[in-house]
Amino acid sequence: MQNNPNTTLITAKAPVNVSTHGGRAKCLQRLIRLELPVPTTVALSFDAVRQIAEGHLPDVSAIVEQFNKDTLLCVRPSSEDPDWGGPGAVLNIGMNEIRYAQLSNTLGHDAAAAIYSRFVQSYAINVARLDPDVFDEIPNDGSDSLLAMLQAYEEETDERFPQDPREQLAAVLGSMARAWDGTSARLLRQAKGAPADAGLGLVVQEMIPGFGKGECGSGVFQLVNTVTGLPQITGRYLSQSQGREALGAGSAALYLEKDERGPSLEELAPRAFEELKEDAALMRVKLREEMQIEFVIGSGKVHILDGVRVPRSSRATVRIAVRLAQDGIITPQEAVMRVEPNNLTELLHRQVNPESERDVVGSGIAASPGAATGRIVFNSADAQASAARREPCVLVRRETSPEDVRGMHAAAAVLTEKGGITSHAAVIGRGLGLPCIVGASAMRFDTKNQTITASDGRVLKAGDIVTIDGSSGEVLAGAPDMLEAALDDAFQSLMAWADAERDIGIRVNADTPEDAQTARNFDAQGIGLCRTEHMFFDPARLIVMREMIFAETSEGRAAVLARLLPMQRDDFTQLFRIMEGKPVCIRLFDPPLHEFLPTSRAGQRELAEALDIPVSDVTRRVEEMGEYNPMLGLRGVRLGVTVPEIYDMQARAIFEATLEASDKGDPVVPEIMIPLVSARREVELVKARLDAVASAVRSERGRDFDYRLGVMVETPRAALRANEIAPHSAFLSFGTNDLTQMTYGLSRDDAGRFMSAYIQKGVFPEDPFHVLDQDGVGELLKLGAERGRNGNPGITLSICGEHGGNPESIAFCREAGFDYVSCSPFRVPVARLAAAQLAINHKMGDQKSSLAQMLWKWRVRNRK
Structure with a gap:
């Protein structure tokens, strides 16, 4: 049996692998190699369990013969990934009337009855599929309860409780194998990321009762706090118990370390406590992970039944990975790979x-x-x-x-x-x-x-x-x-290691000085999108914008906008100074002007009073500016071409701020981005106006400066005609929000009403506004990037839509050769970590390293 690939006695050299026997079986083999006190265990492979589900049992007698006579057994699941779950463990297999009589003599009637009752109830529910309610009215108080359970079993099944240990084990194995193939179990694990054909292994292990004379009991033990990740011995222990009963035992359970709140295992059994500490420390080093030990003490002797990764919060995940690297147990690169990027959001908020x-x-x-x-x-x-x-x-x-x-x-x-x-x-x-x-x-x-x-x-x-x-x-x-948020030293160390590895830039979408400061705190490499329209809704500015809308001539609009100029100049000066020489990309005014007008009658009356004009004039102007589809109407570059005074004012504010921010530091080179472009001529017209403003500012100030002009590619036509647009641009930044909206013909504001139904029915695999559609929108990105480079080989490529912070989108952009991605401020750390993991995986993949595969599987396996 030791060398049987399907039914294997677990020894140090037995043919046991995670991919064939599951994680629990492999971990037990590692513990045996560490010469830890693991009870005798037999592993059944995925193939063996599939055969059992089809009605073909292995040699059950041969399995039983691996254990000492009269040993009780337990069966536990062993899936490839513990997060995929599996059927519940069944303990005390082999318990029957003969063993009950024997244990009554050695352990006492109450302990023997507790062991037998637990098995009867578990077998009845998990194997015979009886309703748990059958046992609700039976008190758990010794031999009388046991007799009542046996009687209830016989009444419900019309047969005597099985007495043959081999028959019991065969029934348990069959039940667990079939449970794994059940529809509900399959859907549940697929929801957790398991493949449809995921296999289940089973481990049959010698039971250490946890009852008897001397100190006996069971518990769990770990060296770190599950929530904080800080070093702290945690867990519980319960005398005269089995399995994980200690975790639900309330005040009856003991603490592990000495604790003023109550008695502890350290005081009750100091030798066993020290042994558990040593074993956990050894597992941490040799298994290169913080492990939770499930243990049992029999007559004062420690037995280790299982070892699993310590359950952990997101903040604990970071601290554990960093401490392992700082202690030299894993490398910094491995620490980076062990943290799922999206989990960082819990640390930031x-x-x-x-x-x-x-x-x-x-x-x-x-x-x-x-x-x-x-x-x-x-x-x-x-x-x-x-x-x-x-x-x-x-x-x-x-x-x-x-x-x-x-x-x-x-x-x-x-x-x-x-x-x-x-x-x-x-x-x-x-x-x-x-x-x-x-x-x-x-x-x-x-x-x-x-x-x-x-x-x-x-x-x-x-x-x-x-x-x-x-x-x-x-x-x-x-x-x-x-x-509270947890941006501690461990977080900073992890981010520093990530930045040392990544090979794509990470910028931020920031509209205000506050956003920019947040971005600096998160070490963004610049601003990839500053949406200037958000600066105009301050009450003092809003009234000026409304005056501009009601101006009848170009000169009148320019005169009104001149009052906004110092405000905009101050905005940009602050951004440039906060970013301290890092690039700042400013998108020119984008929204339709009607968004600045009040829609309510009360608001229109207030505006009429403020402008000293009749209410009817305000109402008429609001109606004139209304559009059937404003997202596709007079906005973006179309506004810049037809009402150029706004872009003129913004350009002057940017250039004057550039000179002011350059007074006490390196020269600032602003990036100006034209939104909603669909034709080359639009870029030419706007560029001519901007160059004229730049020339005027240079002449007035007697100082030179540079700026970079780029295009926000958010219409399908701009992506398709990028080879014509690129020669007039220093950069192309793909705005994936609008590009997705226009590619799908979906309103990004209204799609939420039916999106869940579309995903459930398989129309879309994911919400395309949440996860970049690499087949459709991605095809436009690739075409735009390729054609943009053909038109201008030195052009800078990026994305600045909300997809920019998603790990999947970063992988796509990195593969397509984009220079950077830009995302909202609190997504910056997520993007930095995701980019680092992609770079590490790529480097190690090139070397065909088994370590690379291990790290990538680790990250994928532990995604939530």
């Missing part, structure tokens, strides 16, 4: 404590991660008033518009009824690091009466306290406990 109770009143699309608690407000003015009182609030809107940016800045979180992953609220929320849920359509929003009705009928009013969990998409009533 406050999160709901996983141990807190969650009173869920609604849900929507998790649009911006993190969690925040506050009182409900229904408009930006109330949000600002709440912030002035230093009271956190949650801004609730049907959907946000640029006018709500002030309220979003003041709020602790945002909740909207409409919208998708790239809607206005989602994009701005991510940029601000603001927890945000959009598309909560199952909740009824009544903004007029300022109420929200939850799906369970509860009504939330203005002033009620709620918590927005932007990581899960859940709206919670009340204020649960929070975990």
